[in-house]
Amino acid sequence: xxxxxxxxxxxxxxxxxxxxxxxxxxxxxxxxxxxxxxxxxxxxxxxxxxxxxxxxxxxxxxxxxxxxxxxxxxxxxxxxxxxxxxxxxxxxxxxxxxxxxxxxxxxxxxxxxxxxxxxxxxxxxxxxxxxxxxxxxxxxxxxxxxxxxxxxxxxxxxxxxxxxxxxxxxxxxxxxxxxxxxxxxxxxxxxxxxxxxxxxxxxxxxxxxxxxxxxxxxxxxxxxxxxxxxxxxxxxxxxxxxxxxxxxxxxxxxxxxxxxxxxxxxxxxxxxxxxxxx
Ligand code: SAM
Numbered sequence: 001x002x003x004x005x006x007x008x009x010x011x012x013x014x015x016x017x018x019x020x021x022x023x024x025x026x027x028x029x030x031x032x033x034x035x036x037x038x039x040x041x042x043x044x045x046x047x048x049x050x051x052x053x054x055x056x057x058x059x060x061x062x063x064x065x066x067x068x069x070x071x072x073x074x075x076x077x078x079x080x081x082x083x084x085x086x087x088x089x090x091x092x093x094x095x096x097x098x099x100x101x102x103x104x105x106x107x108x109x110x111x112x113x114x115x116x117x118x119x120x121x122x123x124x125x126x127x128x129x130x131x132x133x134x135x136x137x138x139x140x141x142x143x144x145x146x147x148x149x150x151x152x153x154x155x156x157x158x159x160x161x162x163x164x165x166x167x168x169x170x171x172x173x174x175x176x177x178x179x180x181x182x183x184x185x186x187x188x189x190x191x192x193x194x195x196x197x198x199x200x201x202x203x204x205x206x207x208x209x210x211x212x213x214x215x216x217x218x219x220x221x222x223x224x225x226x227x228x229x230x231x232x233x234x235x236x237x238x239x240x241x242x243x244x245x246x247x248x249x250x251x252x253x254x255x256x257x258x259x260x261x262x263x264x265x266x267x268x269x270x271x272x273x274x275x276x277x278x
Pocket of ligand 1: 031048052054062083085087108109112139141142159160161167168169191
């Protein structure tokens with residue numbers, strides 16, 4: 001191996017690496033170690049505490065799937081929330097839905113927002129300008145959600161892995177607070193890590209969300225820079241079933257990964273993943 005390489009220890013026995021053209025930013029924020037690297041294979045990349053968060057080359061998969069599956073399941077999402085997601089990719093996708101009147105982003109670490117604005121303009125486009133439909137709040141998502149009741153149509157949890165300030169974003173009382181913050185027909189989606197390497201977390205989160213929401217479903221997408229590639233998302237819905245939609249009536253969106261067919265197919269689980277939920 002020549003030159004400078006970045007290596008992420010994805011589990012204690014597994015690492016992923018790539019060659020680095022340039023280190024654009026390296027700082028210790030109040031919450032985490034933040035890096036922006038320009039890589040040969042994935043372009044610019046945001047790294048927090050050594051873990052890849054998003055890259056220019058593959059970000060569309062995760063950001064489209066964490067938002068559009070939920071938003072297209074809801075017939076009229078107006079007030080929507082993202083907890084985490086300070087890079088801005090998920091909120092960029094959210095406002096592609098014309099029904100959305102106000103999309104709020106609650107990120108705990110201002111430095112992530114600032115770094116994304118400066119180094120990842122393609123991803124942060126919606127939070128960089130003065131878009132009147134977008135609200136950006138720098139605060140703890142757990143505190144924010146506890147202060148709301150019967151308020152949001154959609155809540156998306158776009159968190160870091162369950163360490164540091166994100167631990168509480170995987171807790172049952174947090175999901176209960178989200179259930180309260182949602183309207184009577186609200187929908188919630190969280191990124192729930194790798195079906196290969198986070199089996200216990202997926203099982204536990206699915207059980208917790210099922211105890212609160214009558215419709216709970218797991219769906220997946222392929223994100224090359226995340227551990228194992230196959231990534232899971234868990235949805236809790238009060239009324240609408242994401243698999244019982246008239247796919248021909250879904251809002252048409254300008255996307256690179258998400259389509260009505262992908263929406264439907266994302267709920268078809270490999271056997272070992274489905275078995276986690278039994
Ligand atoms: N897509 C990414 C992934 O799965 O690797 C996550 C992207 S986004 C950068 C995650 C964000 O969640 C981070 O910027 C982090 O600061 C934020 N975060 C962590 N805990 C939080 C909390 N309690 N409230 C709000 N934001 C939080």
